Amino acid sequence: VNVRPHIKTHKCIELARQQIDAGAVGITSSKVDEALVFINNGIRSVTVAYPLVVDSKLDRLIAAARAHDVDLRLIIDSPAGVDAIAQVAGRHQKQISIFLKIDVGLHRCGLTEDDPGMVELVQKIIREPNLNFVGLLSHAGHTYGxxxxxxxxxxxxxxCGIMNRVRKKLESNGIEVPEVSVGSTPGTLASDSYEGITEIRPGNYIFMDRMPLRLKVIELNQIALSVLATVVSKNADYFIIDSGSKTLSSDQGAHGMSGMEGFGLAYPLDQFEDTNHEMIVTRLSEEHGIVIRKDFDLAIGSKVRLIPNHSCVVANLLNTYTVLKDGQITAQWDIAARGQVH
Amino acid sequence: VNVRPHIKTHKCIELARQQIDAGAVGITSSKVDEALVFINNGIRSVTVAYPLVVDSKLDRLIAAARAHDVDLRLIIDSPAGVDAIAQVAGRHQKQISIFLKIDVGLHRCGLTEDDPGMVELVQKIIREPNLNFVGLLSHAGHTYGxxxxxxxxxxxxxxCGIMNRVRKKLESNGIEVPEVSVGSTPGTLASDSYEGITEIRPGNYIFMDRMPLRLKVIELNQIALSVLATVVSKNADYFIIDSGSKTLSSDQGAHGMSGMEGFGLAYPLDQFEDTNHEMIVTRLSEEHGIVIRKDFDLAIGSKVRLIPNHSCVVANLLNTYTVLKDGQITAQWDIAARGQVH
Known part of the structure; x- marks a missing residue:
């Protein structure tokens, strides 16, 4: 099974290169300008796992993919999507690999298994001279819930069952389905079989956070992203820290799902990940976090280290990673694609 | 009553200049690096309405304030805060105006009205040669709830009552209280009396959003910030748009308060703010918004215009404002202090 990590979690060139060096076949991204940051920095195989339909966005993506000879892979879930991509691919005379997006239960984008227009839509893709139908793609984001x-x-x-049934349906209509791509970090970690699957696209796994921890598919010390904050005020009930929703976000889960208490875990710097010193960030203003005190005191000015609910949105709020190895700072990495939502 | 707008909402030089031109006495900011963006761009009176306690942050702020001859105003709610600021102010031989932060009910930072250490803390401020005690500061953020x-x-x-009673208590202890600064957009809009108040510090008012709308202190057409998005997919129940929590944030209110349905209002571009065409953004993934359909269709590729729940956090996620006048684009403004959380 190939691994094509989703870089929306880290948005960082250095980390994408490490993933490629470790064996990833390429990257996955969500947005055009996010993908362009990586294309312009040497990544040569990119899936934009997002239904692109806007001509101007497709134009700058496909122009860059052609200029850099990128193996570009896009998804489609509507006839309008076929027309939009085919037109721009023709304009640039660029061959694009196309996945049919399948809705496996998140009920966001994609065709459901029983969609009566599915075969016709794939045949429409196949008829386009610049589009190469390569298979099926899904994201079971509801694993987070x-x-x-x-x-x-x-x-x-x-x-896995849905994707294999859809593959067989298309094959029984004479359509080849060389690739079946799935992906979500909890699903990937919890799964025990990849029968019929050719590729996985986890993103969150590079950092992890409280979501896979809640599902008990990882341990606390497997979470790689933390936020350093300072106690700036306190009262009888709370420590007030200088990390609020503009750092931690207001996410209490992925895809609007909840299931977690508060907005993060907080530890005194010297007791990081010591559950006896674990505190809950119970409330956030934009620049303040309200941390429920336990039976120990912290001086104003003390540092606390936070485990966020959802690392993908935290990374997108900040400009750089500070890289630690054995407690020492070894590098600072730019979050180069932060805020690239177009 | 002076107006000293909080620039954490817009984080934009052009807008701060417009506020000063319209009569603002200076700006308010939350964080040091946020304030520095404005100090380095010519703003000469700045309140950092945040309990600063970290030496390195105070050092770069006070050094810049001295270099640019800025009227710098800070807040204090602990003896540790007095010591931290006094030390750095002494190092740079810079006079700093100091407000005592009063907790008027948000229960975040600040001393409550009956705090037994209040007079002693103010006397500690007064004893410091580089600190000038100028009065009281509060933020009734619970108006949002x-x-x-x-x-x-x-x-x-x-x-207003709490602040006046605290002022009288200090005055009866022989302490002059020349300034009383309050601020929150809902409070400012709803209030009918500023007796004893010398300054207000609203922030959100420059854009507004669904929060003051919910309180009925404004009308829908008084909201200045909107987000343009595209319908990228659809099914029987929902339009899927390319604006998710990385654009709209997951906020359902300020300070972790809720009270609103969903994550924003969506309108077809040509029916902006037409309540018959008003739809709710009911769920967000990072880059997808799930919009509940009404009895009309929108083609894939159609534009929708969104009113966010909380404009302060939306602005912080993006890099530029596109400025419209009478439906025409007149400028693009940099969100210069975006992500400056230190």
């Missing part, structure tokens, strides 16, 4: 690892495993299994 | 305009008005009235 699962109650536990077993429930996440079942969702991943279900996804 | 009020049920309606009348409830917000009562909170503002309460704030």
């Amino acid at each position: 699962a109650d536990d690892a077993e429930a996440a495993r079942k969702i991943a299994q279900e996804e | 009020a049920d309606d305009a009348e409830a917000a008005r009562k909170i503002a009235q309460e704030e």
